[in-house]
Amino acid sequence: MKKITAIAHPNIALIKYWGKRDTALNLPATHSLSITLNQLETRTSVRFTDQLAADRVCLNDSPASAAFSQRVSRCLDTFRSLSGSSKFATVNTVNNFPTAAGLASSASGFAALLTAANASLVRPLDKIQLAILARQASGSAGRSLFDGFVIQHRGERDDGGDSVAEPLYSRDHWPLEVVIAITSENEKKTGSTDGMLHTAATAPYWQSWIDQSATDIQAATSAIRRRDFAALAAVSEASCLAMHAVMQSARPGLLYWNGTTVELIHRIRELRTSGLSVFFTIDAGPQLKAVCLPGDAEAVETDLAAVPGVIRTLRCQLGAGARVVSTVDEQ
Numbered sequence: 549m550k551k552i553t554a555i556a557h558p559n560i561a562l563i564k565y566w567g568k569r570d571t572a573l574n575l576p577a578t579h580s581l582s583i584t585l586n587q588l589e590t591r592t593s594v595r596f597t598d599q600l601a602a603d604r605v606c607l608n609d610s611p612a613s614a615a616f617s618q619r620v621s622r623c624l625d626t627f628r629s630l631s632g633s634s635k636f637a638t639v640n641t642v643n644n645f646p647t648a649a650g651l652a653s654s655a656s657g658f659a660a661l662l663t664a665a666n667a668s669l670v671r672p673l674d675k676i677q678l679a680i681l682a683r684q685a686s687g688s689a690g691r692s693l694f695d696g697f698v699i700q701h702r703g704e705r706d707d708g709g710d711s712v713a714e715p716l717y718s719r720d721h722w723p724l725e726v727v728i729a730i731t732s733e734n735e736k737k738t739g740s741t742d743g744m745l746h747t748a749a750t751a752p753y754w755q756s757w758i759d760q761s762a763t764d765i766q767a768a769t770s771a772i773r774r775r776d777f778a779a780l781a782a783v784s785e786a787s788c789l790a791m792h793a794v795m796q797s798a799r800p801g802l803l804y805w806n807g808t809t810v811e812l813i814h815r816i817r818e819l820r821t822s823g824l825s826v827f828f829t830i831d832a833g834p835q836l837k838a839v840c841l842p843g844d845a846e847a848v849e850t851d852l853a854a855v856p857g858v859i860r861t862l863r864c865q866l867g868a869g870a871r872v873v874s875t876v877d878e879q
């Protein structure tokens with residue numbers, strides 16, 4: 549029996565995904581564009597064996613919740629049917645950063661799981677097929693398969709065959725840095741899936757959010773191609789604030805920020821006025837991610853660490869895509 553271990557990094561979206569055009573296939577209602585980070589990582593090992601009557605899933609060294617285990621088993625079912633085997637698996641997944649707190653642990657988690665499970669196949673799937681499975685598991689997970697700047701296409705086809713992640717530019721194209729300000733280590737109360745469905749069902753500004761997103765993706769892609777930091781800052785902050793605005797307009801409104809998140813938004817704008825190249829983005833949680841030109845990352849980190857309410861900061865460069873790191877034969 550082989551134990552295969554893969555590593556994947558979280559990614560953060562500069563142009564946000566929030567909404568589904570098909571819930572069953574998990575097809576996004578918007579394109580999105582992300583950067584993959586290094587430093588933070590999920591390490592997942594998968595070992596199929598004939599000695600189990602069900603998959604056994606551990607998250608951060610403890611048995612995983614029933615809901616998480618089910619999502620893992622659903623992914624593994626695909627590999628069981630591809631290999632024509634009915635073996636269950638032991639899955640151990642460990643994050644070196646807070647889980648389910650708005651740091652994209654589901655993206656890196658499913659990218660690592662699928663990469664490890666794929667390596668167990670005699671004839672592994674190619675990256676496009678893997679990106680489809682990753683998107684089905686979690687809409688942002690396909691983006692963590694790849695290095696650097698990555699686009700997740702909304703796609704047009706009903707079967708989702710064109711709703712895939714695609715690498716846009718490698719990290720060498722523009723080595724940005726990211727400072728993450730952690731303002732809470734608690735798990736969020738409303739997960740992204742529930743939050744999206746609730747927003748689509750009740751927010752009066754839903755269609756404007758979807759329409760604007762199509763324009764924003766083009767502006768961001770062009771800014772990255774030209775390495776135009778001011779243009780990328782403007783469109784990324786606009787996409788982030790528009791996503792939070794549409795969530796907040798849901799009934800009842802969804803508010804993922806705490807007071808420190810708001811203080812940090814003001815602080816980033818002050819830092820930019822003072823001449824630093826930095827902008828913010830925030831996902832479905834209270835952490836703020838400050839994207840910087842490399843020369844300014846240290847000053848940004850020192851400044852954000854001193855904002856009252858910031859528990860700690862993490863500094864990341866752009867990272868590699870998901871990959872297998874070890875294959876061990878075990879009895």
Ligand code: DP6
Nearest residue numbers: 561564565686687688740741831832
């Ligand atoms: C706010 O990929 O976690 O981080 O497809 O329902 O699993 P599901 O959602 P998920 O949503 C991520 C939302 C976001 C924005 C983004 O990463 O684009």
